[in-house]
Amino acid sequence: TAGSYKCQCRAGYTLEPDGKGCRLLPTGQAVPLLGTKVQTLGIQETIPNEIQELQAKVEQLEERLEHAISILPTSVEPTQIKEMWNRLRYLDHVESLSEQLLFLEEKLGDCACQNDKNGFGYDLTR
Secondary structure, X not given: OOOOOOOOOOOOEEEOOXXXXXXXXXXXOOOOOHHHHHHHHHHHHHHHHHHHHHHHHHHHHHHHHHHHHHHOOOOOOXXXXXXXXXXXXXXXXXXXXXXXXXXXXXXXXXXXXXXXXXXXXXXXXX
16 A cells, blocks of 8 residues: 555565564574575676776776886986976866856756846857
8 A cells, every 4th residue: 555565584484473664583594595595606606807907997097007117218307307297287277167167058958048148148059
């Protein structure tokens, strides 16, 4: 019926007579569910594969880092370091502006159009 519920307990537990609580079964009575075992086996098979994939990705990143470092000159002038930081700041600024632009585009899309103008008065027929 609407609004009713039925409680269930995890493997190794049994529902109390009141139908609301669970209590631990004695170890001799606890029977693991097949689904739980299958799920555990699936996880045990998946984890090593994911670990191998992550290890491969780490190795690729290490190779890229070594390659990037090998390209750098052995000595770097202070002016070159300053220029690099300026470029990084510029890239951060560009990224921030890009995120702001995406946000504004989303807001424009959400505004209701009336008389070929959006909620900000921007003419959509241009």
